Amino acid sequence: MTPERRDWFDIGYAVEATPRGHYGEVRVCRLVASAEALFPLEGGSGSGDITEEFALAETFLSGFVNRGGCADLKFRDNEYLHFCGPGGAAELGTLMHRLYALALELLRGVDGLYIDFDVAPPAAPDEALLRRALAAEAELALLRNVFGDMVQDEGALRLAYERGVREERQRQHEGRKHDA
Secondary structure: OOOEEEEEOOOOEEEEEEEEOOEEEEEEEEOOOOOOOOEEEOOOOOOOOEEOOHHHEOOOEEEEEEOOOEEEEEEOOOOEEEEEOHHHHHHHHHHHHHHHHHHHHHHOOOOOOOOOOOOOOOOOOOHHHHHHHHHHHHHHHHHHHHHHHHOOOHHHHHHHHHHHHHHHHHHHHHHHHHHO
């Protein structure tokens, strides 16, 4: 099967996903530019070693996500981490936030140390966004149940969902700017 690629400039990553029966294989690379598909070169020796070719880029994360929601993902050449659904992966994000908060708390006690970061409280999940995500997942599950193997183009459904999420975030951002 042909891999499908997405460049997520808003978060600084690009992904190539390939369907493999009951699971999808993913490979994620960091983007070094905010609006151009440039990647660190695999085996490169510094920030000047970049490539436009995804195939030659340094792998940040790779692995598999199965149809049940479980994922086995490894960062660089380390061992796989297993997540049971998006909630398990979100817990890793919460852990990282708490590690930064703890480090900040400990470092603030060191006299004369300049600290170059701050930790904002984690944003509360946006209920409208969560409802939309759940509705999209339910719709996809319904389509699979009704049409079975006829639902070939999940990519198109995902693109529509991601576009809707971007539009919702943009509306919220515009509303916040208007309120300020």
